[in-house]
Amino acid sequence: MKTREVVIFTGERYVVPQCIQRIDHQSTHGWQLRYGGTKLFSDHSQDGSGAKAALAAATRALLIRINKLPAPSKLQRVPSGNKANDLPVGISGPVVRQRAGSRVRDCSFAVSLPNFGGSPRGRSVYIGTENTYTVEKYQAALARAVELREKAEAAYQRAATRARRAEGKALREKMSKLLPGL
Structure with a gap:
């Protein structure tokens, strides 16, 4: 699974897996998980001191969802509006x-x-x-x-689910070095 470096408003740098986004607004600071629905993991602080713990919680939740849910499918589910007949997709x-x-x-x-x-x-x-x-x-x-x-x-x-779960296993190994306790 891909990761990227994110710099939060305090200047701290974190390695963050895809499906987790940083939210920094006036009174909201945390990590939003976007996989099988959304969930915000708040820093529970205005100074960003809880960002590392919140990221660890969001990553744990991501790994749990990867192991429980089927992978998101990129297959087209409904026929396009331009299809001239009523045959199913594909x-x-x-x-x-x-x-x-x-x-x-x-x-x-x-x-x-x-x-x-x-x-x-x-x-x-x-x-x-x-x-x-x-x-x-x-x-x-x-x-x-x-x-x-x-x-x-x-x-x-x-x-797709097998591949995503293999990515999750590799992500756990990679992130456990960066976020102890995963």
Whole structure:
């Protein structure tokens, strides 16, 4: 997990993990955790003397949330407003094409399968030819495309959560040197 150096209003420097922000306003001084919701960890002082303890508490809470919550997903959940049909996210079609040497066209859905840490893969779900195409085959192919997409999204989420938890473990080791008691 990435960290950065933050200088607070007293001039003290702290190494702070991502998902934790410094809040210094008129009467509010503390660290705000932004992971699975927000929570402010106050310095409980106007002079900033409690900043180190508040940062340690915020970091502990971050590590707990990383271990309990699934990783935030960057996958698109709803179709864009520009999508011309009512197909779910990641599914387009039906794609109609005529293969070389064939006299009839065939139809299929194009499915984008997310792949954590890599490029999305594309799959084609066959519906039928122009001679065999039926509403039932369309619906069955759409159900298969949705199933493929849902399985890929679940695998993506599991991989993202595993990666985030590994980052959390590395963060604990790094921050325990800077903030004793983690």
